[in-house]
Amino acid sequence: ADWFVALPKVELHAHLNGSIRDSTLLELARDLGEKGIIVFSDVEPVILKDDRSLLEVFKLFDLIHILTTDHKTVTRITKEVVEDFAAENVVYLEIRTTPKTNNSKGMSKQSYMEAVLEGLKSVSTVAVVFSHGVNEKNPFNSDVINNPSSETQEKKIFVRLLLSIDRRETTEAAMETVKLALDMRHLGVVGIDLSGNPVIGKWDTFLPALEFAKTQGLSITLHCGEVPNPEEIHAMLDFQPRRIGHACCFGDGEWKKLKSLNIPVEICLTSNIKTNTISSLDIHHFADLYKWKHPLVICTDDFGVFSTTLSDEYNMASSAFGLTKRDMFELSRNAIDFIFADDGVKRELQEIFASTERKLG
Numbered sequence: 001a002d003w004f005v006a007l008p009k010v011e012l013h014a015h016l017n018g019s020i021r022d023s024t025l026l027e028l029a030r031d032l033g034e035k036g037i038i039v040f041s042d043v044e045p046v047i048l049k050d051d052r053s054l055l056e057v058f059k060l061f062d063l064i065h066i067l068t069t070d071h072k073t074v075t076r077i078t079k080e081v082v083e084d085f086a087a088e089n090v091v092y093l094e095i096r097t098t099p100k101t102n103n104s105k106g107m108s109k110q111s112y113m114e115a116v117l118e119g120l121k122s123v124s125t126v127a128v129v130f131s132h133g134v135n136e137k138n139p140f141n142s143d144v145i146n147n148p149s150s151e152t153q154e155k156k157i158f159v160r161l162l163l164s165i166d167r168r169e170t171t172e173a174a175m176e177t178v179k180l181a182l183d184m185r186h187l188g189v190v191g192i193d194l195s196g197n198p199v200i201g202k203w204d205t206f207l208p209a210l211e212f213a214k215t216q217g218l219s220i221t222l223h224c225g226e227v228p229n230p231e232e233i234h235a236m237l238d239f240q241p242r243r244i245g246h247a248c249c250f251g252d253g254e255w256k257k258l259k260s261l262n263i264p265v266e267i268c269l270t271s272n273i274k275t276n277t278i279s280s281l282d283i284h285h286f287a288d289l290y291k292w293k294h295p296l297v298i299c300t301d302d303f304g305v306f307s308t309t310l311s312d313e314y315n316m317a318s319s320a321f322g323l324t325k326r327d328m329f330e331l332s333r334n335a336i337d338f339i340f341a342d343d344g345v346k347r348e349l350q351e352i353f354a355s356t357e358r359k360l361g
């Protein structure tokens with residue numbers, strides 16, 4: 001297991017509010033309990049429950065959002081999430097999060113994202129590198145945006161942000177998120193994600209905002225095929241996003257289209273199994289996609305909600321699909337090709353992998 005921790009890794013599918021430590025969630029819940037806003041004893045078992053259906057997961061997110069939606073907490077969880085990924089040698093991280101409006105907290109989508117940026121700046125265990133694309137609009141005059149403590153200055157993690165559109169949102173709200181992403185490009189925002197409860201909302205509602213994002217040069221990833229919905233899956237693939245997440249409920253026609261378009265798939269094994277979207281690893285589509293050398297990347301989805309780590313996901317894939325350490329190293333390195341950051345970052349990551357290749361053996 002230590003080998004998988006030491007392996008440099010690239011995380012491309014991690015939702016901020018799904019990647020909160022249980023200990024932090026419980027602490028936040030206890031605080032709100034003391035203030036009489038929630039009943040802690042009702043909430044504790046919900047947080048600690050292990051297996052949840054996909055629909056129960058979205059109920060949990062509604063609870064998590066009650067606990068986290070204020071600026072200070074958003075900053076705190078962002079800092080912790082980056083530190084937790086860095087601790088297991090994630091060297092490049094794309095965090096996705098849904099900008100939220102909350103009038104009672106004076107929160108706008110923009111101020112929510114400013115709180116996220118504060119979180120990146122307050123990371124202390126690792127240097128957070130924004131770099132590349134540094135230009136006159138960039139207020140940071142160095143590549144590193146935080147002040148890591150002196151003993152950790154050597155360790156670094158590249159972080160980029162994706163703004164998520166929630167399927168509950170209107171066309172206008174989705175457009176607001178895309179415009180915010182465009183305004184924040186010089187602050188590490190590289191793309192847009194479409195997520196949220198897959199049985200809610202229509203593709204046509206989000207399409208105008210996604211089209212606009214695409215024409216403006218933002219990279220797009222879509223949660224695609226979490227439930228059987230061939231019509232939507234085809235429409236999403238026709239849109240040609242740069243990546244898709246999950247691809248669980250695909251039929252033959254959908255696989256054929258995906259493979260011919262060669263769109264990389266973000267694979268979240270534990271998430272799929274725990275939500276029972278896929279009944280067991282022996283029938284998981286990872287095996288077929290891997291066999292066909294289809295571009296794919298192993299990710300956590302929500303490491304807090306699903307009690308996993310990226311190292312565990314690599315370890316699990318290796319044993320479930322009979323892959324050697326060599327295979328796993330290549331799988332991890334191949335993910336560099338699918339990141340949304342620019343070629344300069346890709347080159348730096350290639351160097352990191354090349355130098356650890358010798359050490360890891």
Ligand code: 5GP
Nearest residue numbers: 015016017018061097098164195196197223
């Ligand atoms: P946030 O965007 O609030 O930082 O992270 C939590 C949100 O991510 C959830 O409310 C939901 O919209 C989205 N999300 C997290 N996990 C999943 C998942 O497995 N499937 C889908 N479709 N959305 C998810």
